[in-house]
Amino acid sequence: MGPSAAASSVLILLLLLGAVVDAQPRGRILRGWEAQPHLRPYMASLQLDGKHICGGFLIAPQWVLSAAHCTEQMGDKHFQVLLGAHSLSAPEPHKRLYNVKAQIAHPGSNIHNNRDDLLLLQLEEKAELNEHVKVLPFQREDREVAADTLCDTAGWGTITHSGKRPDRLQEVQRPVISRELCNHRTRHDRTITEKMMCTDSNKKDTCKGDSGGPLVCNGVAEGVVTAGSRVCGNYKKPAIYTRIAPYAEWIDSIMASRDGDEDVATR
Template identity: 60%
Template sequence: VLPQPRGRILGGREARPHLRPHMASLQLDGEHICGGFLIAEQWVLTLPHCPQLEEKAELNEHVQVLPFQREQRDVAAGTVCEVAGWGTVTHSGRRPDRLQQVERPVLSRDECNHRTRHDHSITPNMMCTDSRKRDTCKGDSGGPLVCNGVAEAVVTAGSRVCGNYKKPGIYTRIAPYAAWIDRVMGALSGQEDTP
């Protein structure tokens, strides 16, 4: 049995260098595990199973933080958002050396929850994008879905078939967790200042 590819930006294209200075490749023993993005010098927002930063990133022209959504409102259906990652780019598992990106339109939660799609499994804390031929998959997990310059959600691909229009891309919305993220960053930053 062949292992499942860790994921891929299907039907995307190479991202121009340094245009996404917030993107992070989280690696274990030099192997890409998942994506993420800088929200502060020492904080990468990603998924729980991904490694975290051990030291602060040095912010400069090519390394920058990305603002994330704090307001509790859904992105309008049809809004075209961007997503990027280093997941595999072919079904044979080939990994890209360079960051790949793709633009996808947002689907309404009702449409995504249709019984022929994700059948009412998409909660208010989740959102979806169209997955017809161009899509994200596991290796892209943890990366941001960016709409109008703001990170709205995090790629949470799960075990769905990538690139199948009947199984839209799934993301975890950030706004419901914004206060918690701020508390965690504030609490741990405060610990660093104590002798």
């Protein structure tokens, strides 16, 4: 084989290896899909300077629930909350950006772990509820969701390993896995507390920018997408959620202390 033929063979081999590398499920929500427009009218986009940062969802006309770690490195800034959106950029009938009156992280949250990773956002005014803007009920009964229960989540987070963000809402369905499995030394190694839950992350997963969105099981928000230093789509690093039910009393007390007896989504 001459030098030219040898060089060509090496080039072909490198191209084939590159194709294999690109096919690996790194840093993306794999095999999710675009949500049906406005069939998740509770979804919120938390934004800074017009850019999507995290997800969230409407739990009362003036309140959005999200993840506390979304506020890291914000300083004194407050989010704005986009409701009624499917596309982040296109004009839509009931899409509206709301200013935030108060953002209250759970006092137990911190940057060193995933514990108590909840954030309440009080809008400056009650959202105008309509077919594209609705409240999502959250779980109040402090019970475990059975393993293998199929749940879904949605967001405008990263969809490729290069960091590409979608303009339109994406969704994915994942089965719940037991805490015992999630805490295995080859998974999250005993860091998942009773106030957390996990879903299988094999090839289908949430990713950066989806934090704060709801994990919905049987029409009810059971958890909030939380932080996790993990490669998206890696089955050895299941997705972590903060269970909502253990925090129902805290949520109620914050809302009641700031605006009286607000109508709260219950079940």
